[in-house]
Amino acid sequence: MILNYREYKSWREGLTVRDVIEENTFTWPKLVVKRNGTVIWPEEYGSTVLDETDDLEVIHLLGGG
Amino acid sequence: MIHICDVPRYHAISEDELKQMREKHVLLRSFSYEKTPLERGYTDKILTVDLGAKEAVVSDIPAEVKEKFIGGKGYCLRYLWDAVNPSTRWDSPENEIVMSAGPIAGITQYGGTGKTLICTISPLTDIPVDSNVGGFFGPYLKFAGFDALELKGKSETDVIVVIDATTGTITFEEAPLEHFDAHVLCEELTSLYAKDEKDKMNVAVVAAGSAADYCNMGMLNFSFYDPRRGVTRLKQAGRGGIGRVFRDKRIKALVCRIDGVKANLNHVADIGLINKTGVKFHREIANNDIHQNDMRGVGTAYSLRTLADYDIVPTNNFKFGDAPGIDEMTAAVFKKDWLTQGAADGCWYGCSMACAKASDHFLLKTGPYKGQRVCVDGPEYESAAGLGPACGIYNPQEVLEINFYCDTYGLDTISYGTMTAFLMECYERGILNRERTGGLDLSWGNAADDLELMHRMARNEGFGKIAALGIHKQKAYFAEMGWGDLAEMNDFGMEQKGLEYSEYSAKESLAQQGGYGLTNKGPQHDEAWLIFMDQVNNQIPTFEDKAEALYFYPMFRTWFGLMGLCKLPWNDIVPADNALTDDPKMVPEHVENYLNLYYGVTGKRIDTKEMIRQSERVYNFQRIFNIRMGKGLRADDAIPYRSAGPVFEDEYLWREERYDTQLVELAGYTPEQVKSMSLQERMAATRKFREARYQTLIDAVYPKRGWTLNGVPTVEHLRELGMDLPELLEVIEPLLAKEGV
Ligand code: SF4
Numbered sequence A: 001m002i003l004n005y006r007e008y009k010s011w012r013e014g015l016t017v018r019d020v021i022e023e024n025t026f027t028w029p030k031l032v033v034k035r036n037g038t039v040i041w042p043e044e045y046g047s048t049v050l051d052e053t054d055d056l057e058v059i060h061l062l063g064g065g
Numbered sequence B: 001m002i003h004i005c006d007v008p009r010y011h012a013i014s015e016d017e018l019k020q021m022r023e024k025h026v027l028l029r030s031f032s033y034e035k036t037p038l039e040r041g042y043t044d045k046i047l048t049v050d051l052g053a054k055e056a057v058v059s060d061i062p063a064e065v066k067e068k069f070i071g072g073k074g075y076c077l078r079y080l081w082d083a084v085n086p087s088t089r090w091d092s093p094e095n096e097i098v099m100s101a102g103p104i105a106g107i108t109q110y111g112g113t114g115k116t117l118i119c120t121i122s123p124l125t126d127i128p129v130d131s132n133v134g135g136f137f138g139p140y141l142k143f144a145g146f147d148a149l150e151l152k153g154k155s156e157t158d159v160i161v162v163i164d165a166t167t168g169t170i171t172f173e174e175a176p177l178e179h180f181d182a183h184v185l186c187e188e189l190t191s192l193y194a195k196d197e198k199d200k201m202n203v204a205v206v207a208a209g210s211a212a213d214y215c216n217m218g219m220l221n222f223s224f225y226d227p228r229r230g231v232t233r234l235k236q237a238g239r240g241g242i243g244r245v246f247r248d249k250r251i252k253a254l255v256c257r258i259d260g261v262k263a264n265l266n267h268v269a270d271i272g273l274i275n276k277t278g279v280k281f282h283r284e285i286a287n288n289d290i291h292q293n294d295m296r297g298v299g300t301a302y303s304l305r306t307l308a309d310y311d312i313v314p315t316n317n318f319k320f321g322d323a324p325g326i327d328e329m330t331a332a333v334f335k336k337d338w339l340t341q342g343a344a345d346g347c348w349y350g351c352s353m354a355c356a357k358a359s360d361h362f363l364l365k366t367g368p369y370k371g372q373r374v375c376v377d378g379p380e381y382e383s384a385a386g387l388g389p390a391c392g393i394y395n396p397q398e399v400l401e402i403n404f405y406c407d408t409y410g411l412d413t414i415s416y417g418t419m420t421a422f423l424m425e426c427y428e429r430g431i432l433n434r435e436r437t438g439g440l441d442l443s444w445g446n447a448a449d450d451l452e453l454m455h456r457m458a459r460n461e462g463f464g465k466i467a468a469l470g471i472h473k474q475k476a477y478f479a480e481m482g483w484g485d486l487a488e489m490n491d492f493g494m495e496q497k498g499l500e501y502s503e504y505s506a507k508e509s510l511a512q513q514g515g516y517g518l519t520n521k522g523p524q525h526d527e528a529w530l531i532f533m534d535q536v537n538n539q540i541p542t543f544e545d546k547a548e549a550l551y552f553y554p555m556f557r558t559w560f561g562l563m564g565l566c567k568l569p570w571n572d573i574v575p576a577d578n579a580l581t582d583d584p585k586m587v588p589e590h591v592e593n594y595l596n597l598y599y600g601v602t603g604k605r606i607d608t609k610e611m612i613r614q615s616e617r618v619y620n621f622q623r624i625f626n627i628r629m630g631k632g633l634r635a636d637d638a639i640p641y642r643s644a645g646p647v648f649e650d651e652y653l654w655r656e657e658r659y660d661t662q663l664v665e666l667a668g669y670t671p672e673q674v675k676s677m678s679l680q681e682r683m684a685a686t687r688k689f690r691e692a693r694y695q696t697l698i699d700a701v702y703p704k705r706g707w708t709l710n711g712v713p714t715v716e717h718l719r720e721l722g723m724d725l726p727e728l729l730e731v732i733e734p735l736l737a738k739e740g741v
Helices: A017-023 B015-024 B063-069 B073-083 B137-143 B182-193 B198-202 B242-248 B271-291 B295-308 B331-338 B381-387 B396-409 B413-428 B447-459 B471-480 B486-492 B510-517 B531-536 B543-563 B588-602 B608-628 B649-654 B656-665 B671-676 B679-704 B715-721 B726-739
Strands: A031-035 A038-040 A055-060 B026-032 B045-050 B055-060 B097-100 B116-121 B128-133 B148-152 B159-164 B169-174 B203-207 B220-226 B231-237 B251-257 B358-363 B373-377
Touching: A017 A031, A017 A055, B015 B182, B026 B055, B063 B073, B063 B608, B073 B097, B073 B116, B073 B128, B073 B148, B073 B543, B073 B608, B097 B137, B097 B242, B116 B137, B116 B242, B128 B220, B128 B543, B128 B608, B137 B203, B137 B220, B137 B251, B159 B182, B182 B203, B182 B220, B182 B231, B182 B251, B182 B396, B198 B203, B220 B242, B231 B373, B271 B295, B271 B588, B295 B331, B295 B381, B331 B396, B358 B396, B373 B396, B381 B396, B381 B413, B396 B413, B396 B447, B413 B447, B413 B471, B413 B486, B471 B486, B510 B531, B510 B543, B510 B679, B531 B543, B543 B588, B543 B608, B543 B679, B588 B608, B608 B715, B608 B726, B649 B656, B649 B679, B656 B671, B656 B679, B715 B726
Parallel strands: B045 B148, B159 B251
Antiparallel strands: A031 A038, A031 A055, B026 B169, B045 B055, B097 B116, B097 B148, B116 B128, B128 B231, B159 B169, B203 B220, B203 B251, B220 B231, B358 B373
16 A cells, blocks of 8 residues: 555554554644545545455645744 | 734833933934835935935936846845945944835735845855845835835944835934843834834834844844734844944934835835735635644744654754754644734735744843743744754744843844854863853753853853854864863854854755855855755756756746735745645745746746846846955865764764665665664765765766866856856956866
8 A cells, every 4th residue: 555655564454544644643633635536535535345355545635833 | 822802002101201302312413315116116216324414315326236136135135235345344433224115115915025134245255145134124215215225334333224215214313211132122113203003004114122232143133013912013123133233333213204104115016916816825825724724823933843753943052853842832832832823924016925923021030131921923943943953952842032132132142042052062072162152051952051052142241252153163173172082062053154053953964954055145044945846756856956056046036026026925925726736845835926027027927047147137236245355266165074974973873774774775885784884884984975975966966066176267157147247357357267267
C-alpha cells in the first residue's frame, strides 16, 4: 500500500483509514483523505478497509500564520 | 468556560484624569487638509509627516506607482526606497516608517479585510522589514483620505500626531501625562479623542511601549476598541523592530479619528458582488469553523498541541520538535480556563473568523502592573509557542503574563521568545551564568526570571540591555567577551539576516528551511509555510517541486500584503466540499473569492496569473532593495544549522533512529556503514548531507524566481515583469557583470 507517495510498511489485513490516521498521529484538524483518488469523508474512516494495492493520500491542508 | 456575557466591563478612565491629561497637552503645530474621498478603494494620496520640521504634506500618488506597486506593502517599499540610500541605518533621520492598507482594506463585508502593512529599515537586519497588522488604523487612514502615511525625520521631544478626519486637521501635540505602555496609552488616547463612549469606535491609536525605547525588537501596537468589553484592545506589527524606529523618532503615538465606519466608504465598483461573496464566506465560517480549526474558540493557538505530534514545535530553542509538557497548554485548556468564548473577536469590522481572542480580567503577578486585572490579547500560535515551549514553559498563566508584558512594553513576542530561548540555551551551556546575567537564573522553564529579564529590558537595566540587542548582536558580544564560541552560537542561535526565527521547527522539511532562509525580510513563515506539503503530505518530493513551491507561495502570499488582507481566512477555514476540488490545498473557491473582491473594489478583472505578477513585481523590488542595502545575495540566505539538523548529541539521540535511517535511505550510506560509525561521525555525515541539500535547493529556487545563482534578479526577468526601472538596474547591473550574466 502507498501512503502519501511512499510505501506504507505497516499494511496488514483489515487495516482501516482510521488505523492509518491513528498510527501516524495525524491529529491535524483539516485532512483531505483520498483512496485511489476518491475522497473518503471522516465518517467513513473507520469503515474503509484498505487493500494492499491501495494508494492512500492523507493530505494536511495548510493553516496558521 | 468563561462566556462573554459573564465578563464585566472594564473600568473607564475617570473624567478627572482625562481632564488633567487634556490640560497638559501642548499644540505644537496644526495643518488643515481637504479630505479626498475614496474611489474604488483608493484616494491616490499620501500623507508625509516630518517629525523634525513638524510638517504634514499631502501629495498625489503617481499613476505609475499605483500600476506597479498596487498598494499596501508595495507602496511602503516604493516610498521607503525613495527616502533612503545605501548607507541609511535604522536610526538615520531619513529612515522612514511607511504604512499603507491596500485597496481592499476597509471593506466590511468579508473576513480579514483590515490589515495595514508597515515598512522601515530594521534595527535588527539593516534591510527593509515589512510587517502586517490588524486594528483600526490603516482602514481609518484611508477613510481620512490617505492611501499611505510616511513618517520621516526625528522630533526632539515626544509627540503625538493626530489625524482628525472629522475636522480635516493634522496636529502635532505634546501629551506629557499619558503613560508609555501601550495598554494604558491606547486606552487614554482613545478616551481623550472620542466624544463619548460610542465614539471610541471611531478612534484608532498606534503606539509602541516603554521597552521599544531601548530594544531592537520593539514593535507597534495598533488599537481596536471593543465596545462589548469596554476596553481598547491591541494587535501587533511585531516583526523587525519597527517600534524601535518609531520611538527613535520620538513618536509617542499616532491617532486617527473618523466620523464612523459605513458599508461602502471605499466607494467600490460592484458592491453587489462584494456582498454576495461576503455572505457565502460568513455562512462557511458559521457552519464549518467548529468542525475545522475552531478559530472562533481559540484563535491560531489551536495548532499548538497537534504540531507537537509532527515534531514541529520549537521546543527548547528549536532543539526538539515534540513538547513534553504540551498537554498543559492545549487549545482545550486555553478554551476552558482562559479565553473568553462567544465574543465577536474580529480585529476589523466584519471578520466573522473572529480569531483575536482575549483572556479577560487576567490578574498580573509581576512587574509594574502587579495586582491589576487586564485584558490580554491572544496568545496566537507564534506567541504561545515562542514564549512557551521554546523556553521550556508550559503554564498558560505564565505564557499569558509574558505575552501581556511583551505587548504593553512594545516587544515582538516572536523575537522575544526566540531570543529568550537562545539565552536559555546559552545558560545551559555555561556561556551565561548568574553572574553574567546579573543574578537571573535562565534555566529552561523559569518563567519568573524570564519575566524579570523583560522588566529589566523595559527599564533599560543590567542584563536587560544585552537582551535588548537581539540574538545577532548577542552572539558577537558573547564571543567578544570570551564567553562562547561564535561558530557554535551561529549553529544554535535562531536568527537569519539578524531577525529571530518564527516558531516552527523545520528540521524535517527542506522546503520549509528554504521557506525561512529564502525570504526577503528574514525568517518569518508568512512567505511560505510548506512543512505539511513537504514533510507530511510528500507532495513536493523533488528539488524541482520544492523550488516551484518556493517560487509560487511567496508570490501568492505577497498579494495579501498588497491588498491589506489577512491571510487566515484564505486557508484556516475551507468550504465543506473543498476536498473535491482539483487542488484542495489552494482552496480554489477562496482564491476565486479574492479575485471577485479585487474586481468588486477596483473594477479591474484579473486572473491568478496577474495576481502572481502583481506580487512578483514587488517581491523582486524588495530583493533588489535588500541588495542595495548590502544584504540580499546568496551568502545572506544561509541558515543556522539548527534550522536544518541536529547540532548537539542529545538532539541527534532524540531522533536517532530517524537520522540513522536517513543516512541509509537518503544520504547513500549502507546500514553496515552506519552501524560502524560513532555518534560524532553520524552527526557529521548528517550535517554534510543536510547542508549540501540546502545548497542544491537554492540552486533550484533562484532560477525559478528569475535570479542568478548568486540571488540577483536578472534584467530579462525584470523586463518581463515590466520592472526594469533604472534605479533597479543601477543596483543589479554591476553584480550581474561580475557573474558574467
Ligand atoms: S482572521 Fe483573525 S487576525 Fe485575521 S482579520 Fe480576522 S480576527 Fe483579525
